[in-house]
């Protein structure tokens with residue numbers, strides 16, 4: 076049976092990290108500037124702790140300064156807003172990332188809107204979302220930016236006029252992904268949990284971006300032969316056999332889709348590694364724009 080070419084996110088992310096590290100080295104050599112990324116973690120969500128540890132390690136490996144702020148789970152909204160104000164005012168801080176989800180006593184939207192848009196390396200602030208939507212230079216959310224880079228590497232100039240179906244309408248992935256694909260002249264459909272006949276809709280897609288958070292929801296028979304499939308999902312399933320290890324699966328039934336698609340991202344090793352690589356590149360972009 077035909078088998079899709081795998082899109083190697085690990086390799087593309089490694090290239091992007093080394094290009095970023097080289098530019099950071101140049102910035103330091105020429106101007107004595109070392110970009111700084113502040114990461115704020117409230118509480119002890121285990122998945123968030125893993126992300127934050129990886130971010131810290133990779134930020135330092137790229138030659139940037141990593142500043143971590145770990146706050147207890149019962150931190151008040153006012154205390155977090157105070158910290159954000161302090162980071163906004165700190166000239167050594169180029170990027171601010173407040174790890175989500177936040178504990179329930181804190182209004183995440185209020186915190187996002189308190190971040191200086193020039194330091195908003197997550198690209199979640201309405202100013203950056205608006206700039207992206209109106210085609211102006213913006214800080215763009217890291218996960219959809221990483222997906223776009225994988226598509227650029229895979230399809231090059233061949234995206235114009237293609238039908239792209241994005242499954243998921245979140246502010247973090249689905250909506251900005253739709254904007255980025257419009258920027259490549261795709262015809263874009265954003266599908267979601269209320270979309271009628273989702274399998275039929277996906278069957279018309281030349282490009283599928285799945286960001287729903289439901290393990291293996293997108294089946295092989297939904298995929299148009301020759302399509303390019305980008306799987307944003309990272310879902311942990313219990314072991315297939317007793318005593319085995321947890322399995323990580325995407326939002327796409329990988330083996331089925333691989334038999335039909337032309338290109339597909341694996342999970343793990345597809346979109347996942349791109350997110351932090353894009354965060355580092357956004358931090359460099361913010362440092363250059365602020366201190367330019």
Ligand code: GUN
Pocket residue numbers: 172173174175176197217218350
């Ligand atoms: N939690 C999971 N992914 C992300 C992300 O990209 N940014 C932030 N701030 N929190 C997250």
